[in-house]
Amino acid sequence: MTVPVIRRGERMDAPIHVPVAIVGAGACGLTAALMLRDAGIDCVVLERDAVPSGSTALSSGFVPAPNTRVQKSKNIEDSPRRFAADIQAKAHGTAAPQLATAYAEAIGPAIDALQASHGLEFVLLDDFLYPGHSRHRMHAVPEKTGAGLMARLQQAAEAADVPVVTRALVRELWLNARDEILGIAYERPDGTLEQLACDALILACNGFGGNAAMVQQLLPEMKDATFAGHTGNDGSAIAWGRALGARLADLGGxxxxxxxxxxxxxxxxxxxxxxxxxxxxxxxxxxxxxxxxxxxxxxxxxxxxxxxxxxxxxxxxxxxxxxxxxxxxxxxxxxxxxxxxxxxxxxxxxxxxxxxxxxxxxxxxxxxxxxxxxxxxxxxxxxxxxxxxxxxxFHTQGGLDIDAHCHVLHEDASPFKNLLAAGGAARGVSGNAVWGYLSGNGLLSAIAGGYIAARSAAKLLETKT
CATH class of the missing domain: 3.90.700.10 (Succinate dehydrogenase/fumarate reductase flavoprotein, catalytic domain)
Known part of the structure; x- marks a missing residue:
């Protein structure tokens, strides 16, 4: 687990500045990067592994979404409201209401944008219903695997000239006295630190399923279970949140x-x-x-x-x-x-x-x-x-507490101005227990969250100028 050094000051004299820095090159981070590219905003994605993979590549790759072009072509009547109701029904009403609504509304446009603007082909799985879904809304790339989804996202990122820096382990977070992110520093394979200033930071990194001590503390019923997720889920995002004084939520999900x-x-x-x-x-x-x-x-x-x-x-x-x-x-x-x-x-x-x-x-x-x-x-x-x-x-559903725009929240519920989080780093829409997980909630949070975080970052940059 990486606990970053928190650096405070009014400026960061980094050699490189980028409007948006993204930590994590899974489905969440790459979706955010592609949406920023569509908005004409430069960004850099930092990935600590040699090859982007994460939880996405190990999943089935199925993404629930209502009102997509693919779903409409099948004449399936669905809506974000119905989908949000299914999310809450599975979670017995305990899913964060602002996120259930926001993700249900954003995931359809996100899937359509990835398909129309970046060539990702999606098919609808309409021969069976997964538990808790009242409509056929599960989408997948033709390979029907998470590895296939990751490969297509990476291809799209390369085609869009999104800079993805691998073997980049974030070690330092720089903030001013008003808790505004100034930038980060990341460690390279040779041990050197490289600094990167940014106007907004999106945490799209990890959960804590691979951290045995945190699992024993927070999910005791799974302390002896096989962990079938990505080892990179070591709880770093939670450690960063604690270091920053951010609020955490749904850690039992x-x-x-x-x-x-x-x-x-x-x-x-x-x-x-x-x-x-x-x-x-x-x-x-x-x-x-x-x-x-x-x-x-x-x-x-x-x-x-x-x-x-x-x-x-x-x-x-x-x-x-x-x-x-x-x-x-x-x-x-x-x-x-x-x-x-x-x-x-x-x-x-x-x-x-x-x-x-x-x-x-x-x-x-x-x-x-x-x-x-x-x-x-x-x-x-x-x-x-x-x-x-x-x-x-497989993966955890709790993490940094966020609002409907994916802004990370302080302990007093006030938002950090330019710190955003989604995917495994943030709380999801499964409530605080294992039974609240609706099929596809993980990739829903990743892709819809990445889409929303990118839009929020773009709005921040508009107000800055």
């Missing part, structure tokens, strides 16, 4: 996932669960309503014997699953087990065949509501397929 294949260490698409697959524990029983969400499923799976479960599905669902690259990678790694009948499936799981039969025959009866409220469309048919999974921590 995070995205878990209840479908992390073991021992392969691969994500298995939750779309399977939404289409009829089930999770079965070592006792041969279902133990939760799988359609409520993959984030809270992480906690449910970790509570089972051995902290594992088996994703169970059939041939028809296998064909469906093979349309998702993450599933194909898990299958290629050897995660998929074929079982010709219930006895073979019970042997694979290590459970009593009678208990398994009762689960498949009764709890998965089509048309009847299971005790947990789930209603199945059809019964699973042999041969069965199974993947052994555990619960994992």
């Amino acid at each position: 995070y995205q878990g996932h209840g479908s992390w294949a073991v021992p392969q260490g691969a994500l298995v698409s939750w779309a399977l669960m939404m289409e009829g697959a089930v999770q079965i524990n070592a006792l041969g029983q279902r133990f939760h309503n799988e359609t409520l969400g993959y984030s809270e499923a992480a906690v449910q799976v970790l509570a089972q014997p051995g902290s594992v479960a088996w994703n169970v599905f059939d041939e028809a669902l296998l064909t469906f699953a093979r349309g998702f690259p993450d599933f194909c990678e898990a299958e290629a790694a050897g995660a998929l087990k074929r079982c010709d009948n219930e006895a073979a499936l019970a042997a694979q799981i290590g459970c009593d065949v009678g208990a398994l039969h009762a689960t498949l025959a009764a709890a998965v009866a089509p048309g009847a509501a299971a005790p947990d409220g789930r209603v199945f469309k059809r019964a699973l048919q042999a041969p069965f397929y199974a993947v052994k999974v555990t619960g994992a921590l």
